[in-house]
Amino acid sequence: MTQPQFLRLAETDRTALAYELDGEPASALAGDTIMTAILTRRGHLRMSEFGDGARAGFCLMGACQDCWVTLGDGRRVRACSTLVSAGLVVRTVPPPIAPAAPASAAGP
Amino acid sequence: MTMPRVVIVGAGPAGTRAALTLARYGLKPVILDEAPRQGGQIYRRPPAQGGFRRDARTLYGFEAKKAERLHRDFDEKQAAFEHRPEMLVWEIEPGRLHGYRHADNRRFSLEWEALILATGATDRVIPLPGWTKPGVYSLGGTQVALKYQGCAVGRRVAFLGSGPLLYLVAYQYAKAGGEVAGVLDTAPWSAKVAALPALAAAAPATLAKGLWYLAWLKSRRIPVVNQVRPLEVNGAERVAGIAFDTPRGSDSLVCDALAMGWGLRSESQLAELAGCRMVFDPLNRQWLPERDPDGRATGPKQIYLAGDGTGIAGADAAELAGELAALALLADRGTAVDRGRQAELRQGLARIHRFRQALETAFPYPQALAAALPNGAILCRCENVTAGELRATAQIDATELNRAKAYCRVGMGRCQGRVCGPAAAEILAAALGKPVEAVGRLRAQPPVKPIPLEPLSGEAIAEAAPPSLTFSLEGPGEENAEPRA
Numbered sequence: 188m189t190q191p192q193f194l195r196l197a198e199t200d201r202t203a204l205a206y207e208l209d210g211e212p213a214s215a216l217a218g219d220t221i222m223t224a225i226l227t228r229r230g231h232l233r234m235s236e237f238g239d240g241a242r243a244g245f246c247l248m249g250a251c252q253d254c255w256v257t258l259g260d261g262r263r264v265r266a267c268s269t270l271v272s273a274g275l276v277v278r279t280v281p282p283p284i285a286p287a288a289p290a291s292a293a294g295p
Numbered sequence: 296m297t298m299p300r301v302v303i304v305g306a307g308p309a310g311t312r313a314a315l316t317l318a319r320y321g322l323k324p325v326i327l328d329e330a331p332r333q334g335g336q337i338y339r340r341p342p343a344q345g346g347f348r349r350d351a352r353t354l355y356g357f358e359a360k361k362a363e364r365l366h367r368d369f370d371e372k373q374a375a376f377e378h379r380p381e382m383l384v385w386e387i388e389p390g391r392l393h394g395y396r397h398a399d400n401r402r403f404s405l406e407w408e409a410l411i412l413a414t415g416a417t418d419r420v421i422p423l424p425g426w427t428k429p430g431v432y433s434l435g436g437t438q439v440a441l442k443y444q445g446c447a448v449g450r451r452v453a454f455l456g457s458g459p460l461l462y463l464v465a466y467q468y469a470k471a472g473g474e475v476a477g478v479l480d481t482a483p484w485s486a487k488v489a490a491l492p493a494l495a496a497a498a499p500a501t502l503a504k505g506l507w508y509l510a511w512l513k514s515r516r517i518p519v520v521n522q523v524r525p526l527e528v529n530g531a532e533r534v535a536g537i538a539f540d541t542p543r544g545s546d547s548l549v550c551d552a553l554a555m556g557w558g559l560r561s562e563s564q565l566a567e568l569a570g571c572r573m574v575f576d577p578l579n580r581q582w583l584p585e586r587d588p589d590g591r592a593t594g595p596k597q598i599y600l601a602g603d604g605t606g607i608a609g610a611d612a613a614e615l616a617g618e619l620a621a622l623a624l625l626a627d628r629g630t631a632v633d634r635g636r637q638a639e640l641r642q643g644l645a646r647i648h649r650f651r652q653a654l655e656t657a658f659p660y661p662q663a664l665a666a667a668l669p670n671g672a673i674l675c676r677c678e679n680v681t682a683g684e685l686r687a688t689a690q691i692d693a694t695e696l697n698r699a700k701a702y703c704r705v706g707m708g709r710c711q712g713r714v715c716g717p718a719a720a721e722i723l724a725a726a727l728g729k730p731v732e733a734v735g736r737l738r739a740q741p742p743v744k745p746i747p748l749e750p751l752s753g754e755a756i757a758e759a760a761p762p763s764l765t766f767s768l769e770g771p772g773e774e775n776a777e778p779r780a
Binding site for chain 1: 329330331336341342344345346347348349353397400417418427428429430431432433435436437439440441443444445446447448449450471472473532533551552562673676677679708709710713714744745747
C-alpha cells in the first residue's frame with residue numbers, strides 16, 4: 188500500500204509545510220486537505236472497522252464520512268474537508284479508548 | 296421597524312442568489328455554510344490558503360463566466376449579509392436551529408424567523424462488488440479533487456456511470472494532463488436516441504457541449520463504451536481495474552482509480568427535520584420536500600426551499616430558484632416585489648425543467664442495476680451491510696426501509712444513508728416486488744451529520760438581535776457522536 192493514490196496535476200508550486208503523520212515527520216503543500224496530504228504519499232487513509240481492508244475516502248465533499256482521521260487533540264475530522272496546517276498531528280489509527288473503571292464485584 | 300432574522304442554509308448558487316436578492320430589498324440575512332468558502336460544489340473555489348492560481352476558465356470550463364459572476368457578486372456584497380462559513384446545521388426546530396462550527400469545534404444555536412434552505416446535492420451512486428476498495432470515488436468527488444486540490448484521484452482513472460457529468464469530468468481530467476482509462480456509460484443507446492429531439496429543443500447549447508466533450512475524448516483515442524453493465528472492481532487491496540459486460544461481450548479496463556456516478560441526489564434531511572411535507576418524486580426517484588413553484592414549503596410557515604436540495608435541476612436553475620424563493624419570502628412579508636421578474640424566473644425554471652425531463656429520458660437511473668447488486672456485495676459502506684443481508688430482512692417482515700434499517704443497520708451509519716440510500720430502496724423494493732415509493736425513505740435524524748458529543752450541560756443560545764449577530768458558542772467536545780439511529 189505504499190504507492191500513493193492521488194497524483195498532483197496542477198498547483199504544485201505551493202509552499203511546503205511540515206506536519207506529523209502517525210508519529211513520523213511528513214510534508215504537504217499549503218492548501219492541501221489532510222486527504223490530499225496523505226494520499227499523495229500513501230494508498231489509503233484508514234483501515235475499515237470491519238476488518239475488510241483499507242479505505243481511502245469516497246465522496247470528497249463531507250457527505251460519506253469515510254475519510255475520518257484523528258488529530259493530536261483526539262478530535263476526529265473528515266480528511267477531505269480539513270486543511271492540513273504546519274505542525275498538525277494526524278493519526279490514521281485512532282488511539283485506544285481508555286479502559287472503563289472496573290465494575291464492582293463480579294460473579295453470579 | 297424590526298428586521299426579521301432570515302437564515303439561509305447553503306452558500307451555493309441558490310443560497311447566494313437568495314442572499315443577494317434579500318440584500319437588494321434591504322434585509323440582512325445570515326448565511327450558514329459548511330464549506331470554508333462560498334460557491335457550493337459546482338462553483339467550489341480552491342482553498343484561500345496556499346496561493347492557488349488556476350484561472351476560472353481552467354477550473355470551470357464553459358461555466359467560467361457564471362462561476363466568476365456568482366463569486367464576484369457575492370464578494371462585492373459581503374457587507375450586505377452575514378456569511379458564516381464552516382458551519383454545519385444539524386437540526387432545525389420551529390424558530391431555532393442547531394449547528395456546529397468545524398473551525399474551532401464549537402456548537403451554536405440560532406433563532407430564525409424565516410428560513411431558506413439551499414442544501415444542494417451529492418452524487419447518486421450504485422454500489423458495485425469491490426467498491427469499498429481504495430481508489431473508488433464518486434464522480435463529483437473525483438471532480439472536487441481536481442478543482443479544489445489540483446489532484447487526480449489516480450494515475451489512470453476510469454469513469455463509470457451516466458449523465459452529462461460523466462463526460463465533463465473525464466474531459467477535465469484528460470485536459471489537465473491526467474490519464475483517462477476510458478468512459479463506461481451505462482445508459483441504453485435507445486434511450487439517448489429517443490431523447491435527442493427533446494434535448495435539442497430544450498437546451499441546444501447544453502447538448503452541444505456534451506457532444507463536444509464526447510468528440511474531444513474520442514479524438515484523443517480515449518475509449519468510450521456504451522451500454523455498459525458493470526460487474527466488479529478488480530484488485531486485491533486497491534483498485535486494479537473494472538470488469539464489465541457490453542452487448543458485444545465481457546471486457547475490462549486496467550486502472551488504479553474508478554470514478555462513478557449516476558446523476559445527483561438531493562440533500563433533503565434538513566427540510567424534513569424542519570417539518571416539510573415529503574413527497575415521492577418519480578423524476579428524481581427520491582422523496583423530496585414539497586414546495587410551491589416559488590419555493591414555499593408545504594407545511595411549516597416561513598420556510599422556503601431552493602436549488603438542488605428540492606430536486607435536481609442544476610446550477611442555472613438553482614440561481615433562478617434562489618432569487619424566486621427570496622422574492623416569495625419578501626412578498627409574504629408584505630414587501631412589494633418585482634412581479635415581472637418573478638414571472639421571468641418562473642418561465643426560466645419551467646424551461647430548465649423540460650430539459651431536465653429530457654435528460655432523465657436520455658440517462659435514466661438504472662434502478663435495475665442497483666436492484667441486482669449481488670448478495671455478497673457490500674451495500675452500506677459505513678456499516679458493511681451486504682445486499683443479501685438487506686434482502687433477508689424482506690423475508691422477515693421489513694415492508695419499508697426504516698424497519699429494514701432496524702434489522703440490518705443499512706443506512707444507520709455515519710453517512711445516514713446518503714451514499715447507499717437510493718440503491719437500498721431499489722433493492723428492498725425489488726425483493727418485495729413493490730414499486731420503490733412503496734418502501735418509503737430513510738427518515739432524517741438529527742444530527743444530520745456526525746458532531747462531537749457535548750456534556751449535557753446544555754449549549755449557549757444566540758439571542759442577539761440582527762443585523763449584528765453574535766453567536767454564543769460552546770466549548771470543544773470530548774468525543775465524536777454518531778448520528779442517532
